[in-house]
Amino acid sequence: MMGALQQQEAGVMSGGDLNGGLGLTQMLLQQAMMINGMTLPVIAVAAGMWWRWQRAVVMSKSKLRGSSGFPLLGETMAYMSQMGSPLANFVDNKAKRYGKLFKTHLFFQPTVIAAEEEEVRMIVQKEGKLFDVNYPTSFANLLGPYNGLNIVGHMWKRMRRFIVANVLKPELLRERVNFIEDMVIEALSSWEGRTVFVEDEARALAFHVTALIVLNIHPGELNDKIKEDMYILIKGMFFLPIDLPWTAYGKGMRARERVVKTLTDYLESRPVKDDIYDKFIQTIREDSPEDTEEMLRGQGRDLLTGLLFAGHDTTAATMVFTVKYVGENPHVLAEIRKEHENVIKLKQPGERLTWEDCKAMSFTQDVITETLRLCNVSTTTFRKSLEDVHVGGKLVIPKGWMVLPYFRSVHYDPTFYPDPYKFNPWRYKEAGTKLPFFGFGGGARLCPGSELARTEICILLHHLVTKFDSWEFIGKDIPSFFPFPRLSKRLPIRVKPRRKTVK
Numbered sequence: 001m002m003g004a005l006q007q008q009e010a011g012v013m014s015g016g017d018l019n020g021g022l023g024l025t026q027m028l029l030q031q032a033m034m035i036n037g038m039t040l041p042v043i044a045v046a047a048g049m050w051w052r053w054q055r056a057v058v059m060s061k062s063k064l065r066g067s068s069g070f071p072l073l074g075e076t077m078a079y080m081s082q083m084g085s086p087l088a089n090f091v092d093n094k095a096k097r098y099g100k101l102f103k104t105h106l107f108f109q110p111t112v113i114a115a116e117e118e119e120v121r122m123i124v125q126k127e128g129k130l131f132d133v134n135y136p137t138s139f140a141n142l143l144g145p146y147n148g149l150n151i152v153g154h155m156w157k158r159m160r161r162f163i164v165a166n167v168l169k170p171e172l173l174r175e176r177v178n179f180i181e182d183m184v185i186e187a188l189s190s191w192e193g194r195t196v197f198v199e200d201e202a203r204a205l206a207f208h209v210t211a212l213i214v215l216n217i218h219p220g221e222l223n224d225k226i227k228e229d230m231y232i233l234i235k236g237m238f239f240l241p242i243d244l245p246w247t248a249y250g251k252g253m254r255a256r257e258r259v260v261k262t263l264t265d266y267l268e269s270r271p272v273k274d275d276i277y278d279k280f281i282q283t284i285r286e287d288s289p290e291d292t293e294e295m296l297r298g299q300g301r302d303l304l305t306g307l308l309f310a311g312h313d314t315t316a317a318t319m320v321f322t323v324k325y326v327g328e329n330p331h332v333l334a335e336i337r338k339e340h341e342n343v344i345k346l347k348q349p350g351e352r353l354t355w356e357d358c359k360a361m362s363f364t365q366d367v368i369t370e371t372l373r374l375c376n377v378s379t380t381t382f383r384k385s386l387e388d389v390h391v392g393g394k395l396v397i398p399k400g401w402m403v404l405p406y407f408r409s410v411h412y413d414p415t416f417y418p419d420p421y422k423f424n425p426w427r428y429k430e431a432g433t434k435l436p437f438f439g440f441g442g443g444a445r446l447c448p449g450s451e452l453a454r455t456e457i458c459i460l461l462h463h464l465v466t467k468f469d470s471w472e473f474i475g476k477d478i479p480s481f482f483p484f485p486r487l488s489k490r491l492p493i494r495v496k497p498r499r500k501t502v503k
């Protein structure tokens with residue numbers, strides 16, 4: 001006669017439902033409890049000890065110093081709790097204790113964090129050789145499996161080449177400058193005499209620019225629909241992938257379904273074809289003739305979703321913090337205004353701002369760099385080691401570990417940035433040499449949208465400082481930095497019109 005366990009296995013194996021729907025695991029648990037009330041706690045303790053031992057074995061492979069924290073969670077909670085603060089408490093404290101290259105255990109993975117400039121640079125520069133991207137599963141689920149941040153090797157190189165040559169090429173972006181300027185002028189035309197929430201304005205502006213460049217659509221109903229769902233989707237990316245109706249991730253997944261449907265409907269009915277989507281699909285079709293139509297469409301859609309994500313919230317957050325820092329520092333406002341008024345003086349009446357003007361305004365560019373240094377849009381990025389990495393003959397990063405090059409620590413390192421919490425755009429000129437800056441990442445994955453983002457912010461600043469004398473902050477805003485830099489009140493301001501006009 002078959003024992004109870006064998007019968008269960010037979011039932012499960014044959015897809016049967018012998019015990020009113022009970023699965024094998026539940027039956028095993030039930031039996032364990034029936035045998036002895038003490039068995040379950042014993043199994044739990046033994047499993048915990050085995051797991052700790054396993055983890056200790058894995059962690060000991062790296063000769064770095066560090067700690068592995070609690071069972072299962074490791075040091076994830078401590079790491080996450082610092083994310084809302086502008087300061088890297090967790091990383092700084094660990095670096096003080098263990099050195100600037102240390103080991104820990106995060107998101108169920110043995111991890112090395114690099115907080116020293118030299119190692120941070122090495123990690124981003126060895127992309128595809130010693131390291132590859134390793135973004136959380138929630139990114140792939142919400143942005144789509146073919147999005148640029150989750151693909152590697154040939155597929156990634158092909159997508160990147162395409163983006164650089166067809167989407168973010170300076171010649172193409174040059175043509176968009178008038179459109180960006182028109183949008184800024186229109187937005188600012190209603191700012192006088194009311195409280196303006198800069199975050200709302202910046203998010204709308206940055207989204208409209210990205211949507212025009214990526215989808216070729218202008219502000220309107222379709223644009224608003226995608227924008228609202230993209231906000232929900234993006235929020236979900238930074239939480240554990242637990243798909244329940246009330247979790248941020250679950251809401252993000254529903255928003256993704258809506259974005260995919262909206263995009264699919266739009267792509268089928270759009271009046272002008274031969275756009276980014278079509279060109280990309282054509283590129284892949286020629287390169288990988290074995291890909292099915294469904295795969296091609298998926299890759300096309302994920303390219304669009306990935307760009308909509310990468311392009312707008314990052315830029316919007318930087319706009320908001322630029323307005324905050326410039327408004328709080330009258331001497332910076334005066335200097336930036338001088339630079340922008342000089343540009344106006346050299347122009348004929350009615351002549352427009354150009355891409356070249358923006359690139360040539362060095363103080364403005366330093367203001368943007370300083371904002372990105374302080375406001376932490378990108379605190380780190382996610383990598384994994386492709387092979388054992390040795391430093392000084394010691395195995396420090398074993399193959400397959402998660403690696404976080406910590407940009408924020410470099411940006412706040414007083415060796416490079418004296419008085420690091422001070423907003424000081426002059427530091428770039430004074431330093432003489434190039435300061436280490438990872439606001440747009442580094443190496444082969446360096447942000448291809450940096451010039452577009454800088455131009456958008458420059459145009460916003462141009463009209464802000466030449467139309468308004470200053471802006472007053474309404475109430476006290478509290479900054480938070482997770483998942484993106486935000487201000488608790490969305491930066492409400494009241495502008496003071498400019499009394500003096502140039503020329």
Ligand code: HEM
Nearest residue numbers: 148160310311314315318377378381440441445447449453
């Ligand atoms: C201030 C605004 C922005 C910031 C701070 C920013 C930051 C970054 C960073 C740090 C990375 C590197 C990620 C990594 O190494 O894992 C990156 C990649 C990327 N960014 Fe940006 N970005 C901004 C604006 C934009 C814009 C406007 C676009 C385009 C519309 C864009 C498109 C991309 C793309 C496609 C990638 C992936 C590149 C690759 O994997 O090869 N970004 N960005």
